[in-house]
Amino acid sequence: MPAAVIIGAQWGDEGKGKATDLLAGRIDYVVKFNGGNNAGHTVVIGDEKYALHLLPSGILTPGVTPVISNGVVIDIEVLFQELDALSARGVDVSRLRISANAHVITAYHRTLDKVTERFLGKRQIGTTGRGIGPTYADKINRVGIRMQDLFDENILRQKVEGALDQKNHLLVKVYNRRAIAVDEIVTELLSYADRLRPMVVDTALELHEALERGETVLFEGGQATMLDVDHGTYPFVTSSSSTSGGAATGSGIAPNRIDRVIGIVKAYTTRVGSGPFPTELFDASGDFLRENGHEFGTTTGRPRRCGWYDAPIARYSARINGVTDYVMTKLDVLTGLETIPVCVAYDIEGVRVDEVPVSQSDFHHATPIYEEFPGWSEDISGARTFEELPRTAREYVLAIEAMSGARISAIGVGPGRDAIIARHDLLD
Secondary structure (H helix, E strand, C coil): CEEEEECCCCCCCCCCCHHHHHHHHHHEEEEEEEEECCCCCCEEEEECCCCCCCHHHHHCCCCCCCEEECCCEEEEHHHHHHHHHHHHHCCCCCCCCCEEECEECCCCHHHHHHHHHHHHHHHCCCCCCCHHHHHHHHHHHCCEEEEEHHEEEEEHHHHHHHHHHHHHHHHHHCCCCCCHHHHHHHHHHHHCCHHHHHCCHHHHHHHHHHHCCCCCHHHHHHHHHHHHHCCCCCCCCCCCCCCHHHHHHCCCCCCEEEEEEEEEEEECCEEECCCCCCCCCCCHHHHHHEEEECEEECCCCCCEEEEEHHHHHHHHHHHHHHCCCEEEEEEEHHCCCEEEEEEEEEECEEECCCCCCCHHHHCCCCCEEEEECCCCCCCCCCCHHHHHHCHHHHHHHHHHHHCCCCCEEEECCCCCCCEECCCCCCCC
């Protein structure tokens, strides 16, 4: 049975939760392998809407074991809030596994994130202020706190002292903030230990054993390809590896165990935060996409920047991730448009460029070259086969498929759990 990775192929918010949900009846483990509570999934089941920020969306499916692996940074207070909220709605959360090697977001990480972003002024990155970046920085600087440290008070205190020794100088002397007491942090973190203890395990070993038994493991990426710290629009990116390669490093599963890479694209494009966005719209069309698509952040509530579909980005994502299948979401949002532009290439200082340029400066100055496709007015939310879509909708999907570098195997036509058209088996 396969190990499959689901990744966002644009700038995030593509609807990865829907793809996970589509496969949930056939998988045994769903693994979150990067990011923290700086992103979210919205999953609609019947009349119920679930907004998940830290937990993998597979936690909503009975019988599936959800895993938060070592590549994730965890705000424990947020974790408990999500677990309690789901439990109150009758969701069984007892199967959750958390890696002992996952790093912990502390109060000083959140403080540093907020004051640093304000200090940058007009050069702000557009972070969520939830401490994600500073926690990953501590991980790389080898002064981070891991989940396993919460079960040894002496080690925890030593690590917090080491981390705050430098940070308090920075907070007081540069940012004019109060110093943070070691005892304050240690006491808070120790208060979580008893509840966490049954959840924290060697997740890499458990996932390896599951694959050896022939079970199916699905890796669910947070953020998206264009926000990857190595391959995205740096420096306007997240702090982790959100491409398919991050599934291996972020979980401890070897790369050759991964059989399928499922990329998620919207039928248009959105992003949040700062940074280049060639197809961004500042007119009524952008408002149309935002309102019809309910493009407001699951985690932050921020209005998303909206633009037309960008084929060079899809091709780039297919190449970087090794995408085997695309899932296109929110095709229904385009209903009612007379024509639908698609970016097929860029104009950079008078030169046509067909691929995403490696130069940050070039990408910042890229002007989209559009090809227009006829729209449709029929309600497509009830379609469950490709043939049930209007002819122009089918032609739009096929044109996108031809220029995106991988087959489009499923199409989302509404927010509901079952509002999806399956064209090909995602795991075959």
